[in-house]
Amino acid sequence: MFKPFIAALLLTLSTVAAHADEAGSGASRAKLAGKALVGQPGPAAVLQTIDGQRIDLASFYGKKPVYLKFWATWCVPCREQMPAFEKAYEQYGDKIAVVAVNAGYSDTEADVKSYRAQHGLHMPIVIDDGSLAAKLNLRVTPQHIVIGRDGRIEHVGHLHDKELENALASAVNERKVANPLALAAPAAAPSQPVLKVGDLAKGLPLPAAQGKPRALMFFSPWCESYLKESRPATAQACQRVREEAETLAANNGVEWLAVASPVWSSDKEVAEFARSKKSRMAMRLDKDGALFNAFGVRQIPSVVLLDRQGRVARVIGPGERGLAQAVKALEVQ
Numbered sequence: 001m002f003k004p005f006i007a008a009l010l011l012t013l014s015t016v017a018a019h020a021d022e023a024g025s026g027a028s029r030a031k032l033a034g035k036a037l038v039g040q041p042g043p044a045a046v047l048q049t050i051d052g053q054r055i056d057l058a059s060f061y062g063k064k065p066v067y068l069k070f071w072a073t074w075c076v077p078c079r080e081q082m083p084a085f086e087k088a089y090e091q092y093g094d095k096i097a098v099v100a101v102n103a104g105y106s107d108t109e110a111d112v113k114s115y116r117a118q119h120g121l122h123m124p125i126v127i128d129d130g131s132l133a134a135k136l137n138l139r140v141t142p143q144h145i146v147i148g149r150d151g152r153i154e155h156v157g158h159l160h161d162k163e164l165e166n167a168l169a170s171a172v173n174e175r176k177v178a179n180p181l182a183l184a185a186p187a188a189a190p191s192q193p194v195l196k197v198g199d200l201a202k203g204l205p206l207p208a209a210q211g212k213p214r215a216l217m218f219f220s221p222w223c224e225s226y227l228k229e230s231r232p233a234t235a236q237a238c239q240r241v242r243e244e245a246e247t248l249a250a251n252n253g254v255e256w257l258a259v260a261s262p263v264w265s266s267d268k269e270v271a272e273f274a275r276s277k278k279s280r281m282a283m284r285l286d287k288d289g290a291l292f293n294a295f296g297v298r299q300i301p302s303v304v305l306l307d308r309q310g311r312v313a314r315v316i317g318p319g320e321r322g323l324a325q326a327v328k329a330l331e332v333q
Helices: 002-022 026-034 076-092 109-119 131-135 162-173 223-230 232-249 267-276 290-294 323-331
Strands: 046-048 054-056 066-071 097-102 125-127 143-147 153-157 214-219 255-260 282-285 302-306 312-316
Touching: 026 143, 026 153, 066 076, 076 097, 076 109, 076 162, 109 125, 131 290, 143 162, 153 162, 214 232, 214 290, 223 232, 232 255, 232 323, 255 267, 267 282, 302 323, 312 323
Parallel strands: 066 097, 097 125, 214 255, 255 282
Antiparallel strands: 046 054, 066 143, 143 153, 214 302, 302 312
């Protein structure tokens, strides 16, 4: 008698998960991202600010709450929230370790420093290499993370709203941890070296090789549309590279795979983008950023070329030309 109930429950859960993945609002994406994080120990990570300051997150656990805000210079809601973020830093700066974490995605240090001057920011700013985003399940910008005095994650959100303000106030008012040494902060995992030209790309979540060279196009389905206003040169590059890749993908000599960043993207949105562009390429969502991080891709669009043996032959960035020539050279190797 329980089988129909269990089947219905599983169907309901899968439907909820599917709708959550498809949800378009930043608040719903951040809430979904936070489900697996809230209550867990904060990450052990050593960060370096754009001014050269060293920040060891684990050193705060048991002593002081931590407030991390992921953001990007091209992000419209980030810009809208910056005055409130600066105000929060001024209010809690001595009581909470406040850190502005630029997602390091389609941004440069020059972009970040210019943005800081433009918006009059005073809190420490770091540029992520993708590793902290992976640990904290970054799905949107901005994404707020509040870690309590006990070193456990208490809040993950997208909006600077009453819920965030309450989380910050609650973290400040928490009692000091009686025995900080009892905290089981996770050990920092050894960082994986970024694959360089000549390195063998193995152990990665890629489809099995078919004995052909491969081309991986790193992109975001919203690049051509959303960035048209805030980062027009990047939007144009995304369109140019995609169109050239589509033409090249018609040749069966190279296997093409378009890899989408998980920031502001879902499986459904990637599939819809592929349909709308009538893409010849297979497209997939890099859900945990493993491929972006493995090849050190921080700028879109980028193309990584792998030879028949699976070694990195070339990495072509957004401003580079000669993709067709590079692919042709790869075919004859």
